[in-house]
Amino acid sequence: MPNxxxxxxxxxxxxxxxxxxxxxxxxLGYTLEQAMEEADRCLQxxxxxxxxxxxxxxDIPGFIGKVKDGDMEAAYKIIKETSSLPAVCGRVCPxxxxxxxxxxxxxxxxxxxxxxxxxxxxxxxxxxxxxxxVIPTSNGHKxxxxxxxxxxxxxxxxxxxxxxxxxxxxxxxxxxxxxxxGIPEFRLPKAIVQKEIDGLKAIGVKVETNxxxxxxxxxxxxxxxxxxxxxxxxGAGLPNFxxxxxxxxxxVFSANEYLTRFNLMKAYETGVDTPIFKAKRAAIxxxxxxxxxxxxxxxxxxCEEVYIVYRRGxxxxxxxxxxxxxxxxxxxxFKTLTNPVRILGDENGNxxxxxxxxxxLGEADDSxxxxxxxxxxxxxxxxxxxxxxxxxxxxxxxxxxxxxxxxANKWGCLIADEDGKTSRxxxxxxxxxxxxxxxxxxxxxxxxxxxxAMDEYIQSK
Numbered sequence: 001m002p003n004x005x006x007x008x009x010x011x012x013x014x015x016x017x018x019x020x021x022x023x024x025x026x027x028l029g030y031t032l033e034q035a036m037e038e039a040d041r042c043l044q045x046x047x048x049x050x051x052x053x054x055x056x057x058x059d060i061p062g063f064i065g066k067v068k069d070g071d072m073e074a075a076y077k078i079i080k081e082t083s084s085l086p087a088v089c090g091r092v093c094p095x096x097x098x099x100x101x102x103x104x105x106x107x108x109x110x111x112x113x114x115x116x117x118x119x120x121x122x123x124x125x126x127x128x129x130x131x132x133x134v135i136p137t138s139n140g141h142k143x144x145x146x147x148x149x150x151x152x153x154x155x156x157x158x159x160x161x162x163x164x165x166x167x168x169x170x171x172x173x174x175x176x177x178x179x180x181x182g183i184p185e186f187r188l189p190k191a192i193v194q195k196e197i198d199g200l201k202a203i204g205v206k207v208e209t210n211x212x213x214x215x216x217x218x219x220x221x222x223x224x225x226x227x228x229x230x231x232x233x234x235g236a237g238l239p240n241f242x243x244x245x246x247x248x249x250x251x252v253f254s255a256n257e258y259l260t261r262f263n264l265m266k267a268y269e270t271g272v273d274t275p276i277f278k279a280k281r282a283a284i285x286x287x288x289x290x291x292x293x294x295x296x297x298x299x300x301x302x303c304e305e306v307y308i309v310y311r312r313g314x315x316x317x318x319x320x321x322x323x324x325x326x327x328x329x330x331x332x333x334f335k336t337l338t339n340p341v342r343i344l345g346d347e348n349g350n351x352x353x354x355x356x357x358x359x360x361l362g363e364a365d366d367s368x369x370x371x372x373x374x375x376x377x378x379x380x381x382x383x384x385x386x387x388x389x390x391x392x393x394x395x396x397x398x399x400x401x402x403x404x405x406x407x408a409n410k411w412g413c414l415i416a417d418e419d420g421k422t423s424r425x426x427x428x429x430x431x432x433x434x435x436x437x438x439x440x441x442x443x444x445x446x447x448x449x450x451x452x453a454m455d456e457y458i459q460s461k
Contacts (some may be wrong), residue, residue: 006109011116016329017340020299023185023268024253026326027091027119032070035120039067042112045104048381050114053102055081055445060099060114067117075310076125081117084157084200085150085444087126090119092183094131095318096335105461119446138447141458144227146213146399149177150440151233151431153197156205156445162455166204167227169211174264177235178432179440181264182256184301186276187323190263191281214398215235219406219427228461229454232414233447236393246343247389251277251351255284255294255390262297281305285340286390287317290437292324294388295332306332307382309361311339311372337361339372342381345385354382359392385439393437403427411436419458420450427456 012028013019016018019026029036042064048240059078061125065074079086095115103111142165143150152168153175162164174180174359201207213234222230239254241247258277262269267276282303283296287310300308304449310317317324328334337359344353358378359460361370395412405424407415420428430446431437 003037003255005041008041008110008113009038009116011113013326015332016326017264019294020330023262025189026186029123029393030116030120032098032124035067035069035117035124039064039117041105042068043104049102049104050099050112051102052259053100054099055441056089056100056448058082058099058118060235063121064112064114064117069122071457072124073120073129075121076129077185079121079332082448083444084154085196085440086118086446087122088150088179088188088196089441089444090115090117090122091188091192094439096321101403125194126192126394133407134230135203136161136441138165141228142167142226143454144169144222144225144230145233146230146384147171147177147233147235147431147433148175148197148209149234149235149431149443150179150209151407151433151443151447151450152177152231153200154444155233155428155430156447157200157203158451159454160200160203160205162451167206167208169217169222170207171212171215172264172323173209173327175207175209176232177263181260182290182293184259184263184297187293196374205372214399214402219399219403219424223426224251228458229422231427231429231447231450231454232399232422232427233431233443234399234433236395236413236437238396238412239333239389240392240393240394241389242340242391244340244343244349246345249343249345249351249458250349251279251386252343253386253388255286255388256393258294259290259297268297268301268375276301279303279384280386281307281341281384282386282388283307283309283335283382283384284390285309286320286392287336288313288390288392289323291388291390292319292332293410294328294390296330297333298331298386298388301331302404307335307384308332309335309340309354309356309382311337312369313337314368316361317350326418329410335382338371339374339421340387342382352383352389354384354387356380356382370397393432395433395436418452420446420448421453425429426457 061134063078148170267274342355407423429440431443
């Protein structure tokens with residue numbers, strides 16, 4: 001008889017007033033007993049609706065059944081059949097809008113904690129599992145992957161397991177893409193990311209860092225080097241701004257730069273050379289997960305007042321509900337239905353304030369969300385010394401500008417079909433380079449689909 005507790009097992013967390021002063025992981029993870037108890041809530045549905053919500057098609061009831069039985073290594077093997085990065089997915093995937101949204105237990109009560117169980121299984125394997133590696137038999141073909149983010153890593157892992165000689169070309173000095181430069185340590189420890197990357201290297205995947213494709217090498221040159229197919233998973237790292245008066249003032253940053261200084265360059269650690277702006281009152285513009293990350297980082301380095309400024313209401317925030325709750329617990333102040341119109345500076349070029357307007361929600365727009373409308377005469381000034389823009393990112397145009405035959409849309413995103421095939425023969429693409437900024441798991445799904453299509457393309461030649 002399954003455990004019919006209507007609520008999922010609570011995740012142990014650091015105390016909010018302790019964690020908002022450190023960069024240690026907020027969620028502490030289940031114990032073995034907690035994981036097995038939560039796994040017992042799974043009804044083991046024969047039609048497996050939860051799998052329909054997983055972009056990489058993990059056999060969710062299968063691995064949860066093994067957790068219930070206490071066989072964590074078997075559970076891990078089931079997850080790894082389709083997911084290259086289980087320890088990452090268990091932490092940052094929006095399970096509440098994917099697999100857990102489809103969970104039958106969630107119809108009347110709370111869904112099974114699928115993401116929490118995936119994280120537990122992956123962490124248990126890292127701590128206790130077998131380190132034996134099975135190196136795939138070579139098939140004599142080689143492929144190139146551009147970008148070592150979630151799409152590129154997944155594509156590399158899947159196609160390497162088919163016997164291909166795989167090389168990843170990464171622009172930064174460290175592999176991981178957004179997993180290492182974008183997501184803070186307190187949400188995704190970088191040691192976890194490195195473990196996943198080391199696992200790919202163990203099966204033969206090569207990683208070349210400081211390789212800016214389009215500058216150091218071009219796509220055409222990769223083909224000339226003998227790579228038979230190329231996957232572009234270069235992400236969307238070009239920050240968007242609002243083109244407001246005062247955006248060039250000191251103290252105004254993109255969330256991309258701000259978070260990279262923390263996450264990749266460890267600006268919060270004592271003794272590092274990376275400078276970081278120490279604000280007293282900071283406003284983060286935007287309502288997604290990146291905005292929450294930037295706000296929580298600012299709080300952790302001593303900012304007295306940190307505001308999330310978002311033009312819609314709390315119910316419309318695009319960030320994960322869990323991240324919003326964690327931010328609120330840590331003292332982040334939410335100024336919703338508010339939008340900046342001008343940034344104010346002093347005679348020395350420093351940000352000293354932000355003129356805003358109040359908003360109200362009107363009719364629904366093309367996305368289905370109610371459109372924010374300015375309240376006339378509602379202008380007011382917020383006293384701040386730091387503004388961080390978190391209103392989205394776009395793909396870097398470098399690859400497009402140096403490669404013939406690649407089609408893109410008006411936002412600069414590469415055009416690819418559902419298998420990742422682009423307009424250039426032998427070139428596939430996926431993740432944020434195609435969709436614009438989206439989730440880790442959707443990028444992984446695109447990498448998986450492209451690996452399958454690349455294999456079929458090469459084998460049919």
